[in-house]
Amino acid sequence: MKRVMTGALIAAVVGIGGLGGAAAAQASHTGDQNTRQDCRTYSSVEQCGQPKLNDKQRACVDSSVQQGMTERRATVECHAFA
Numbered sequence: 001m002k003r004v005m006t007g008a009l010i011a012a013v014v015g016i017g018g019l020g021g022a023a024a025a026q027a028s029h030t031g032d033q034n035t036r037q038d039c040r041t042y043s044s045v046e047q048c049g050q051p052k053l054n055d056k057q058r059a060c061v062d063s064s065v066q067q068g069m070t071e072r073r074a075t076v077e078c079h080a081f082a
Contacts, residue, residue, distance in 0.1 A: 040072055047076040057082045 039048040053061065053075070060078035065071050 040076060042073045042076045043080070045076055045080040047079060051075065051079045053079060 037048040038050075039046060041047075057078045060082040061071065061074045064074035064078065069077075
């Protein structure tokens with residue numbers, strides 16, 4: 001019984017420490033978001049802001065959206081691959 005209680009106590013302390021670390025990481029991440037542009041990554045391609053698309057890329061976005069892809073993802077993928 002003593003081992004079970006000790007194990008539970010250790011798990012609780014580790015859990016609390018983990019939550020504190022996660023909260024600190026979240027706080028710093030939120031601060032970074034305010035200074036950065038709107039960035040997203042699809043198919044291993046990161047895109048920040050709104051790219052300027054040529055006619056072929058715009059047609060690719062329109063086609064992809066009609067097929068069910070989100071516009072944000074289609075914009076990144078068509079900008080990178082079309």
